[in-house]
Amino acid sequence: MEESRGKSSELVSLGSWDVVVIGAGIVGAAVFRELTRYHLRVLLVDALNDVGGEASRATSAIIHAGFDPEPGTLMSQANVDGVQLWFRWSQELSIDLEWNGSLVVAFNDEEVNEITRLLHQGKNVGVPVKFLGREEVLRREPMLNPEIRAALYAPVSGIIDPFQAVVALVGNGLKNGGHVFLNARVKGLERRKDGVLVHTEKGSIQSKVVVNCAGVGAHKIMEMAGETWFTIHPRRGQYFVLDKQVGHLVRHVVFPAPTSLGKGTLVTRTTHGNLLIGPTAEDLAEPDSSTTAEGLRAVLEGAKRLVPFPFERYAITQYAGLRAMGSTGDFLVAHSKAMEGLVNVAGIKSPGFAAAPALARLAVKLVGDIVRLEERSDFDTRFEFPPRMTEIPFADREGLIFEDPKYGHIVCRCEMVSEGEIVSALRMNPPAMDLDGIKRRIRATSGRCQGGFCMPRIIDILVRELGISPNRITKFGGRSFVVYGDNRGDDQ
Amino acid sequence: MTVAVVGGGPAGMAAAISAKKAGALKVVLIERAERLGGVLPQCIHSGFGLSYFGQDLTGPEFAELLGREVEAIGVEVWLQSMVTEAYPDRSLLISRAEGISLLKPDAVIFAVGARERPRGAIAIPGSRPAGIYTAGTAQYMTNIQGYEVGKRIFILGSGDIGLIMARRFTLEGAKVEAVAELMPFPGGLSRNVQQCLKDFGIPLLLSHSVIEVMGRERVEAVKVAKIENGMPVAGTEKVYEVDTLVLSVGLLPEVELLRQMGLTILPYTNSVTVNQFFETEIPHVYVVGNGAGIWDLVDHVVVSASTAGAASVANWGVERSEAFVEPCRDVRLVIPQRILLGADEPPVLWFRAGKPLSVSKVTLLRGTEVLASRGYLSLRPAEMATFPLRKEHYEKLKPGDRLTLCVSEVGSDA
Ligand SMILES: Cc1cc2nc3c(=O)[nH]c(=O)nc-3n(C[C@H](O)[C@H](O)[C@H](O)COP(=O)(O)OP(=O)(O)OC[C@H]3O[C@@H](n4cnc5c(N)ncnc54)[C@H](O)[C@@H]3O)c2cc1C
Ligand SMILES: Cc1cc2nc3c(=O)[nH]c(=O)nc-3n(C[C@H](O)[C@H](O)[C@H](O)COP(=O)(O)OP(=O)(O)OC[C@H]3O[C@@H](n4cnc5c(N)ncnc54)[C@H](O)[C@@H]3O)c2cc1C
Numbered sequence: 001m002e003e004s005r006g007k008s009s010e011l012v013s014l015g016s017w018d019v020v021v022i023g024a025g026i027v028g029a030a031v032f033r034e035l036t037r038y039h040l041r042v043l044l045v046d047a048l049n050d051v052g053g054e055a056s057r058a059t060s061a062i063i064h065a066g067f068d069p070e071p072g073t074l075m076s077q078a079n080v081d082g083v084q085l086w087f088r089w090s091q092e093l094s095i096d097l098e099w100n101g102s103l104v105v106a107f108n109d110e111e112v113n114e115i116t117r118l119l120h121q122g123k124n125v126g127v128p129v130k131f132l133g134r135e136e137v138l139r140r141e142p143m144l145n146p147e148i149r150a151a152l153y154a155p156v157s158g159i160i161d162p163f164q165a166v167v168a169l170v171g172n173g174l175k176n177g178g179h180v181f182l183n184a185r186v187k188g189l190e191r192r193k194d195g196v197l198v199h200t201e202k203g204s205i206q207s208k209v210v211v212n213c214a215g216v217g218a219h220k221i222m223e224m225a226g227e228t229w230f231t232i233h234p235r236r237g238q239y240f241v242l243d244k245q246v247g248h249l250v251r252h253v254v255f256p257a258p259t260s261l262g263k264g265t266l267v268t269r270t271t272h273g274n275l276l277i278g279p280t281a282e283d284l285a286e287p288d289s290s291t292t293a294e295g296l297r298a299v300l301e302g303a304k305r306l307v308p309f310p311f312e313r314y315a316i317t318q319y320a321g322l323r324a325m326g327s328t329g330d331f332l333v334a335h336s337k338a339m340e341g342l343v344n345v346a347g348i349k350s351p352g353f354a355a356a357p358a359l360a361r362l363a364v365k366l367v368g369d370i371v372r373l374e375e376r377s378d379f380d381t382r383f384e385f386p387p388r389m390t391e392i393p394f395a396d397r398e399g400l401i402f403e404d405p406k407y408g409h410i411v412c413r414c415e416m417v418s419e420g421e422i423v424s425a426l427r428m429n430p431p432a433m434d435l436d437g438i439k440r441r442i443r444a445t446s447g448r449c450q451g452g453f454c455m456p457r458i459i460d461i462l463v464r465e466l467g468i469s470p471n472r473i474t475k476f477g478g479r480s481f482v483v484y485g486d487n488r489g490d491d492q
Numbered sequence: 493m494t495v496a497v498v499g500g501g502p503a504g505m506a507a508a509i510s511a512k513k514a515g516a517l518k519v520v521l522i523e524r525a526e527r528l529g530g531v532l533p534q535c536i537h538s539g540f541g542l543s544y545f546g547q548d549l550t551g552p553e554f555a556e557l558l559g560r561e562v563e564a565i566g567v568e569v570w571l572q573s574m575v576t577e578a579y580p581d582r583s584l585l586i587s588r589a590e591g592i593s594l595l596k597p598d599a600v601i602f603a604v605g606a607r608e609r610p611r612g613a614i615a616i617p618g619s620r621p622a623g624i625y626t627a628g629t630a631q632y633m634t635n636i637q638g639y640e641v642g643k644r645i646f647i648l649g650s651g652d653i654g655l656i657m658a659r660r661f662t663l664e665g666a667k668v669e670a671v672a673e674l675m676p677f678p679g680g681l682s683r684n685v686q687q688c689l690k691d692f693g694i695p696l697l698l699s700h701s702v703i704e705v706m707g708r709e710r711v712e713a714v715k716v717a718k719i720e721n722g723m724p725v726a727g728t729e730k731v732y733e734v735d736t737l738v739l740s741v742g743l744l745p746e747v748e749l750l751r752q753m754g755l756t757i758l759p760y761t762n763s764v765t766v767n768q769f770f771e772t773e774i775p776h777v778y779v780v781g782n783g784a785g786i787w788d789l790v791d792h793v794v795v796s797a798s799t800a801g802a803a804s805v806a807n808w809g810v811e812r813s814e815a816f817v818e819p820c821r822d823v824r825l826v827i828p829q830r831i832l833l834g835a836d837e838p839p840v841l842w843f844r845a846g847k848p849l850s851v852s853k854v855t856l857l858r859g860t861e862v863l864a865s866r867g868y869l870s871l872r873p874a875e876m877a878t879f880p881l882r883k884e885h886y887e888k889l890k891p892g893d894r895l896t897l898c899v900s901e902v903g904s905d906a
Contacts, residue, residue, distance in 0.1 A: 316613060416576060480621060481622060
């Protein structure tokens, strides 16, 4: 049993907890962090090798302004409140968040009507919105298709670094005494006299309260509690990430007018400076986050309608994510109808990222119905990432190199990441455990060569720092092994 | 005067040596890796140096010979030193274990090489498991690190690195199922198609591509199909059960530093324009080797880089009047794109054909006027060919002339 405070580890006590949070996506991470404000023993459990490995890493990462969801729904309220909270959270937790504003553009009468409807809806829920005529839109965004007629402008909307956001929230929770348990898929729930027994692949955990934040798998957790009234199906969204060279093609997040399938294919810069186009909206029977030829074609078509530009020439990677489409159409944050002690946070599709802080606050309230919430006086609101060479003043860079020459050794040439920074990603809490974990924390391998240069060198650093053999190094845990072994070894 | 050479591959070493030979007082060779040689140390096959050293060498041997010369002639070498920023006034910001240095040399020669196009650049659909590598990366892992990259391997792209790696993997005991090539002809040198595929019975599927990657954690299979007009032909799909997909789908010059200096990038070389001394549009700034456009043989890289090294010292204060050259029709690229007039020697134009051609005539045109022409027995996209301009033709060029280099097939060489 490991008792050291604030550990992300494989070795946490399977013993007894006040709250177990299932799912370390943005929602679970936010719930975890908010729970560590109180005198509670909190454990965050995830099936994967790292936090933030599902929808929360394959999203558009837009902090939507909040004019879009239907007023009166939880989705609307949580979106509007979430935006306010992100202002503070991004600063407390040093998460990159840029309030660059969004434009929903209209090409014809029908779409002009649609954005007019959204204008009124936005005003109703108190979101700043403004109607812009063609000239003004093209002045702001000269690369847009000149055939546009008008746009709805929402200044208080932004782009966030989704990887940092999850890591910072989990890291802050760890700092405040929470624990994390990875590679532990939840297989079953059992109501016991004094709480819930959570059966995982790695043993069973007793907890007074369980908060289900399992994303596209949240209905499965509900099923484990005997609750079948709510179902979820995946709606896939595919994307292209483009070279930083074209990152400044647009300034705002540019959306088409929405349809019944959602907010449509958008064009935006990311906080990393790349251009992002997508997503599609494809309803699937089973989770499958593969990209498809048709899907990628549709993304290009959709993006070119907004901005006529040869995007494909600047492609560096593609990905797909799954939205958790709940059967009620709204977000669900409620006590389980079937099992006492279980709180469900389910059906968290877009704008789930924007809404996450507000959803977390709601979930904490429900937890408070079951256990006493007593605020800690020593709660530390802040989290800081290890220093990034490209983001600090010159003299500080020199200082870091002086202390540790590894900071002078650039390993990832595309994103300019030094060996010192890679080591820091392995030593921070929660630590990177695999190649994708390093990528999400400090961007090495995410640039235009996609790790062609640095990946082999990072393997060596991982071998050295983690003290494991090369054939144990993975891309993202499990059996995602990078190499089979050492061909100079004695196996021949 | 001080000449800084950025990149210690064969191009950088050759440029540094020739700058020193031409009389530069101080030549600094800046290399980010722990050793000189660029990609050569990982190319443990032979086939290097046939024309430059007159012997058939392996990559490491070739690098070793050049490295010795670098040392003997007194070039100052900085290893594990990366140029992270370059400014139009030729200042370089260099990150090293000793700290960050700023260097402002009298001339800079960029010899930064190329990077490989990754999967995302060609948007192969499917899942995103471990086990997808570009060929050069796989080569580094196999030959330098000694890792077993895969057991059953599919290779997409028949560029030289892919061909070489097909043989390498086979010798390492892996099974290479096939090599697919989108074009109707191989991308690499004919000698490599023979020695790396045919000799080992590895199938080469022309006009084929990978249309889907399958597998959740590690690659489990790839779906391959015949491609016509850019689309898969229905009914030709075949699934290969492999654990590794290796991509050899092209190299792109590293141009970030050049872009930072404000130079514009040409679409067909994917690098900046150079004159016959490999000088960019910024005086005293040169770019050589794979950074200037992708070369076929290291021997050519070294010869061309030596030109730049010497020029970086000798070309002081030359007044610039230039003519311009562009490729046309089946000529895919031409280096240089600018011809400095009035130099002592007439320039050599390097070019690549866009498709395999048998007996052909290559002409240098000014508008419709034929300035010069030469015959070739055959031209291949994989090979860099030369078009040496004769003195009398060079002297006919006038400042501002816009020239095109064209090729037309004359007949078959049956
Ligand atoms: C294509 C796309 C675009 C989007 N765009 C936006 C946008 O622009 N703005 C916005 O606000 N929102 C957007 N969203 C929505 C937003 O990304 C999601 O709502 C949010 O990321 C969901 O977070 P989550 O924590 O609920 O789920 P996830 O991030 O999926 O996390 C769930 C976690 O639960 C774990 N888990 C599941 N089952 C189990 C189990 N049995 N045992 C243990 N662990 C388990 C998973 O491993 C995973 O880590 C988008 C979503 C998608 C897919
Ligand atoms: C697999 C393979 C097989 C080949 N086979 C043959 C063959 O059989 N015969 C043949 O003749 N040729 C062959 N070649 C081609 C030959 O290797 C290349 O033409 C040659 O290496 C190009 O030289 P270069 O100096 O331009 O680039 P590189 O060799 O790539 O060297 C560039 C150097 O610059 C350094 N650098 C880059 N950026 C910076 C920076 N910012 N700061 C500091 N340093 C930097 C890099 O670390 C590198 O060392 C082969 C190439 C490959 C990849």
